[in-house]
Amino acid sequence: MKILPTAPQGLQGTLQVPGDKSISHRALMIGSISEGETQIENFLTGEDCLSTLQAFRDLGVQIELTGTQVTIHGVGLTGLKAANHPLDMGNSGTTTRLMMGLLAGQPFESHLTGDDSLQKRPMKRVAEPLSQFGGRIDLSRAGTLPATVIGQPLHATNYQLKVASAQVKSALILAALQADGPSTIKELLPTRDHTEIMLRQFGAEVETAADGLTITVQPQPKLRGQSVVVPSDISSAAFFLVAGAITPHSAIILTNVNLNPTRTGILQVLQKMQADLTITPKPSDGEPLGDLTIKTSDLAPIEIGAADIPAVIDELPLVALLAARAQGQSVIRGAEELRVKETDRIATVVSELRKLGVTVEELPDGMIIQGRPAWDIQDHQLDSYGDHRLGMMNAIAALTADEQLTLANEAAIRVSYPTFFADLDHLLGGQA
Numbered sequence: 001m002k003i004l005p006t007a008p009q010g011l012q013g014t015l016q017v018p019g020d021k022s023i024s025h026r027a028l029m030i031g032s033i034s035e036g037e038t039q040i041e042n043f044l045t046g047e048d049c050l051s052t053l054q055a056f057r058d059l060g061v062q063i064e065l066t067g068t069q070v071t072i073h074g075v076g077l078t079g080l081k082a083a084n085h086p087l088d089m090g091n092s093g094t095t096t097r098l099m100m101g102l103l104a105g106q107p108f109e110s111h112l113t114g115d116d117s118l119q120k121r122p123m124k125r126v127a128e129p130l131s132q133f134g135g136r137i138d139l140s141r142a143g144t145l146p147a148t149v150i151g152q153p154l155h156a157t158n159y160q161l162k163v164a165s166a167q168v169k170s171a172l173i174l175a176a177l178q179a180d181g182p183s184t185i186k187e188l189l190p191t192r193d194h195t196e197i198m199l200r201q202f203g204a205e206v207e208t209a210a211d212g213l214t215i216t217v218q219p220q221p222k223l224r225g226q227s228v229v230v231p232s233d234i235s236s237a238a239f240f241l242v243a244g245a246i247t248p249h250s251a252i253i254l255t256n257v258n259l260n261p262t263r264t265g266i267l268q269v270l271q272k273m274q275a276d277l278t279i280t281p282k283p284s285d286g287e288p289l290g291d292l293t294i295k296t297s298d299l300a301p302i303e304i305g306a307a308d309i310p311a312v313i314d315e316l317p318l319v320a321l322l323a324a325r326a327q328g329q330s331v332i333r334g335a336e337e338l339r340v341k342e343t344d345r346i347a348t349v350v351s352e353l354r355k356l357g358v359t360v361e362e363l364p365d366g367m368i369i370q371g372r373p374a375w376d377i378q379d380h381q382l383d384s385y386g387d388h389r390l391g392m393m394n395a396i397a398a399l400t401a402d403e404q405l406t407l408a409n410e411a412a413i414r415v416s417y418p419t420f421f422a423d424l425d426h427l428l429g430g431q432a
């Protein structure tokens with residue numbers, strides 16, 4: 001259990017948060033199936049990315065990790081070797097689903113397992129479309145891990161996604177790379193496109209049509225190892241953007257943050273809520289990036305719906321926290337995907353906000369939140385429930401408490417942000 005710090009004098013300073021989780025996973029995967037060496041700088045050493053790293057070592061890829069620098073000795077699209085034990089996906093949905101797509105076309109069998117939370121998450125959403133490519137994935141009766149991926153020759157397919165999910169899309173792209181002709185994958189709504197961007201950098205032909213939804217993948221590319229600099233993770237920066245906005249006397253600069261438009265929903269939310277936010281784009285020849293300045297803000301309420309969700313999916317707990325400190329009623333709808341994350345993030349966010357005295361109504365696909373100027377603590381023990389993003393949301397909420405709050409199951413934060421409390425301390429500048 002962790003005693004959470006408060007910030008009576010606000011948060012100040014400049015911070016570069018760690019590398020992006022989604023991009024770190026993809027750099028490991030695409031580097032491993034490329035020929036020659038790939039160098040990754042500013043790699044995220046969160047537990048999720050370490051699960052991906054270990055899985056590729058288990059599949060016979062030599063990978064060195066020193067600090068946040070990774071060297072991969074790529075084995076090419078046909079060089080992976082069967083592991084002699086089940087691959088442990090840990091807590092990581094991204095690792096599991098993307099690897100299912102990649103392993104579906106490999107000439108061997110793989111067994112995938114994960115922690116208790118991951119074993120509850122839906123995997124049919126990947127297994128079903130992969131079967132259209134000729135893939136074979138056996139899941140538990142509930143459609144979850146443990147899974148057996150029985151590698152098969154894959155066929156070119158045109159597939160319309162049934163869920164707005166970058167993980168499912170990316171799994172199908174990785175399968176399509178191994179198919180016997182060009183495939184087309186059509187999304188419901190645009191989702192993060194890091195897989196497409198990185199595959200192009202490594203030499204694959206992956207085209208996104210003008211509609212922003214239709215992706216054509218040419219098979220059997222010769223991927224060439226590259227040098228990748230991972231930008232800072234906007235999903236991690238978001239905790240301090242929200243902290244800066246809701247904590248009195250704050251002014252924070254977050255540098256080199258990834259500003260890929262499929263990820264910047266939290267910036268639009270902050271702008272719509274009239275937060276004091278300045279976005280300064282920086283030149284970049286890869287993923288867009290920039291610096292973000294946030295200051296203590298008077299927040300207006302917000303309403304967001306289904307079309308807004310993909311670009312802010314992992315920040316929705318923070319949107320709820322912003323709403324809890326805005327002047328008036330906010331509504332989040334169309335966010336039923338939250339129910340199948342590390343926890344049911346609608347239920348867990350509602351539970352934690354109620355401990356702070358917030359009036360919040362739970363909806364099947366979101367919540368209605370009544371903003372308030374200060375917390376009215378009902379329960380001093382907050383809980384991550386084993387969900388990294390819930391743990392960090394609670395730590396940010398506690399900054400403005402005038403009583404001491406604690407956090408149970410704080411270790412979950414290491415999944416995506418191992419240095420979170422050290423970075424928070426830096427911005428607290430020695431306050432208790």
Ligand SMILES: O=C(O)C1=C[C@@H](OP(=O)(O)O)[C@@H](O)[C@H](O)C1
Nearest residue numbers: 022094164165166167168313314
């Ligand atoms: O592709 C990715 O890296 C991710 C996609 C999202 O999941 P879904 O594809 O399930 O929406 C997101 O919630 C997750 O944290 C990372």
Ligand SMILES: C=C(OP(=O)(O)O)C(=O)O
Nearest residue numbers: 091092093094095314341
């Ligand atoms: C949902 C998340 O990750 P994953 O699906 O990879 O477990 C997340 O990081 O919030």
